Amino acid sequence: MLVRCRFNSGADLPPHEHGLFYSPQTRFTRLDVGREYRVHAVLVYQRGVLVLVPDRDGRPGAWPVELFEVVDGSLPSHWKFATRDDGEYGYQAVFGYPRLVEDEGHINALMEVEPAALRLFAEEAARES
Template identity: 45%
Template sequence: MLSLGYTPQSSFTVSIGREYHVFAMALWQGAILLLLADDHHLPNWFPMGLFSANDPRLPDEWSFWSAESDEEGLQALWGYKQLVADATHYDGLLEREPEALRYFYEEETRRLNLD
């Protein structure tokens, strides 16, 4: 995780022992990150090493995108269709844009109703 800019003093807005639903996975500079609603109920990306998987299956409706082989930063993305198909939605989540957050929470509601 140090290669991603995290330090041993880094803190994360997730809790030990709590179960989270994963809405996407990203390959970022060689590390897998997970998109989930954190303890403040905000969509955030977290290193996969913070979690263990209770159910290793990927949702059937997820889409996939990969960058050119020499791309730095975001190299691949798995997740709900809007996130993978629309770069402005991906960026909007990072910027906390209201429309992106609204769509994320709609996706969260839809996904939780399936479980």
């Protein structure tokens, strides 16, 4: 799956997204408008949809899907899906590479920038490019 960044400002998000810890003043400075990004997962978080893509430095980030337009909606054949029971303030579902789906702690390890999780993400990114 490939997406193109349309916006990098919270002001461009629909009002319901502001409840996902974003405000109109939020700037997504790690994303470049017009750039295409390979999606490594689709996450349902606090009832919003996020896409997991590497930023300009290759670090993974989970961004509101509304920041992007879909360029290629094809999904990798090895992706998996699982629901989560993290309540309304956590993840409800994840669709992506196997480790992300099978290991409930992996997404948090990515967001915490843990070296082992980042290595696995880099390996997955190289596999899909």
